Amino acid sequence: MGIYDALLVLSFGGPGGPDDVMPFLENVVRGRGVPRERLLEVAEHYQSFGGVSPINQQNRDLVEALRPVLDVPVYWGNRNWHPFGEDTVRQMRADGVRKAAVFATSAFAGYSSCRQYYEDIRRISIEGGPELIKMRHYGEHPGFVAAMADHTRAALERLGRDDARLVFTAHSIPVSMAETAGPEGGLYEEQLRRSAELVNQALGRTGPWDLVWQSRSGPPQVPWLEPDVCDHLRKIEAPAVVLVPIGFVSDHMEVVYDLDTEARAVAAELGLPLERAATAGTHPRFVGMVRELMAEPEPVPCPLTCCPAPKRRPQA
Template sequence: MADYDALLVLSFGGPEGPDDVMPFLENVVRGRGVPRERLLEVAEHYQSFGGVSPINAQNRALVEALRPVAGVPVYWGNRNWRPFGEDTVRRMADDGVRKAAVFATSAYAGYSSCRQYYEDIARISFEGGPELVKLRHFGDHPGFVEAMADHTRQALERLQDRAGQDDVRLVFTAHSIPVSMAEASGPSGGLYEAQLRRTAELVNEALGRTAPWDLVWQSRSGPPQVPWLEPDVCDHLRALDAKAVALVPIGFVSDHMEVVYDLDTEARQVAEELGLPMERAATAGIHPAFVRMVRELMDEPEPVPCPLTCCPAPRRRPAQAPAQV
């Protein structure tokens, strides 16, 4: 067990009002040359929800759920919006924190999902400040699997008056990324997709299901000439031969904007147009098994950091659109 005296929940951040949206998006895309008209397009997604991303409220809920089980003080900081990680780490130093476990709200390998959090840790660390240790990937952890299986079971129950259990197709979703980034993920490449497929397998097994399932992608944001992981969830729904669908967003740990817009709004609209009964499983959120998982990760031997060559940063291209979180 590593000797931590604090826990830092490190996340992406999101706007909490209409006036926050554009400054937040500008933080997300700083240095990427994204045209303002593209930012305005994405901003409309947020404004349709009152300019508020659910992610900050859900991180607050996770922090509160962790306080009774973490055994140490719990802090929270973000990459792109208040509370910024650098401000939180300064406060941790003022509180006398020497060494903190860092729980990044992303379960898998990859540049955006893992390496960038290492970069965040390096950026917000300072001489004399607390040592920050990122906890390992957790997509295959029993606590995460149990949370997702429970929430998927609830989605299946909501479909039972419209389709038999064996008639419901499980469609697991995760954030699409450029194919080149996916192929470069992990020490030997391809780890992002492999980890997600393993999570899907484990959730399916936990449900006791033997029927086929699918892994599809959502939230693509890059220029059309760059290959990204496919199929897109909406395209998949249009091509799917099924009586009903349960969408299971294993690529996310909270119901933030990419879930409530890309799945609950866009994908649901497609399903309704097709007359396809659909329910969406909740993300892990503050499921008790997921909360316990964080404590269990802290109790493991201190993880060995990934090599610097692992999950390299992508080459930035003009018009790289922002993620919605």
């Protein structure tokens, strides 16, 4: 693929069984001072699905879908669980990889969704190992938009009605983090709104749509982006709803729990017809997008002042 001799799919990671759940969550929140009772609460979400995060199989599926369309080896590594990125990079060095494109499974600006992947790349880079180049944001790429439009169209067809309201969802983040996303701030929300509008246009729809938030995990005294998807469903005036997880590229636990479990329960309580669009996953246009990103000129890294890390609460 031109300047690259491999691709590294770099992702968040997730537990592969019940015994993995707490060690995985401890990796996720290390240094953040998150109370143990909150970890136990989140652990129950995972345990209700057998302690297995769906993101793992979806990453395996993405790697397998990419291999036939790329002429370079494809590797997979995670931030928080096996296969860890540092182990994958050691294997890449042993295989003689010199320069690899890094495809982060997060499409938008922001600390957790972009800057932290740059930090991961610095952390897992090793002497004699490959040079790792993170690909650019891709939430407005035609391949991502086409994949999400197709999945949304399929959800509308399952619902069987054209008058459904599209409610796009993304991971909520602290307002302070949203305000510093991108060189001039606000880029996380801005990119998500543009992406949602492009999907709406691709569907040929002209009516209103909403962008709401999910998966808040911070202390109640810290402002996060609102409204929450469940709160929004309770207030919405619409005959039916299709939830479109525009902020995710695969079915994280946040998608299958917060949308497929909690939001669906709220809709059932309200008698509100609801369907959820699939994430981009292994849609052919999304897979082809990765190849197109690798063929672009090497991206210029974001400035170090962009999307600064949030201030951590002191641990008790």
